[in-house]
Amino acid sequence: MQPVPTSGAHQGGYAGDVSPELAWQWVQSGEAVLVDVRTDAEREWVGFVPGAAAAAWKQWPGMAINPAFDQQVREAAAGKKLVLLCRSGVRSVAAARRATELGREANNNLEGFEGDPDAEAHRGHKGGWRYRGLPWRQN
Numbered sequence: 356m357q358p359v360p361t362s363g364a365h366q367g368g369y370a371g372d373v374s375p376e377l378a379w380q381w382v383q384s385g386e387a388v389l390v391d392v393r394t395d396a397e398r399e400w401v402g403f404v405p406g407a408a409a410a411a412w413k414q415w416p417g418m419a420i421n422p423a424f425d426q427q428v429r430e431a432a433a434g435k436k437l438v439l440l441c442r443s444g445v446r447s448v449a450a451a452r453r454a455t456e457l458g459r460e461a462n463n464n465l466e467g468f469e470g471d472p473d474a475e476a477h478r479g480h481k482g483g484w485r486y487r488g489l490p491w492r493q494n
Contacts (some may be wrong), residue, residue, distance in 0.1 A: 447463045
């Protein structure tokens with residue numbers, strides 16, 4: 356299985372978009388490291404993927420860029436590609452672009468952890484890491 360090509364992946368500023376299932380295959384094989392770019396509060400309250408590196412792209416409150424992001428990405432398993440995960444697959448695109456600027460092979464995890472909102476604006480019913488039945492825990 357190959358990454359899902361983005362429209363002009365190289366022009367997008369990162370390696371590409373991958374399905375949650377492919378991301379998990381890469382992590383299991385040791386080919387990639389999953390980097391959760393959601394806030395600490397999101398991981399704590401909504402759930403997290405065991406073994407994923409935590410490197411919030413933005414911090415709560417105020418959603419300012421995390422000044423430690425660059426260092427956290429540099430420390431995330433050198434030599435392996437990265438798959439960045441956020442709530443819905445939007446923040447992780449910006450984070451993947453930055454990780455690429457830092458010299459890492461960075462991919463965006465399509466659908467994020469919670470997926471898109473449904474007709475009632477609830478997440479978790481239309482795609483996402485949890486919806487796909489991939490490993491996750493909640494405190």
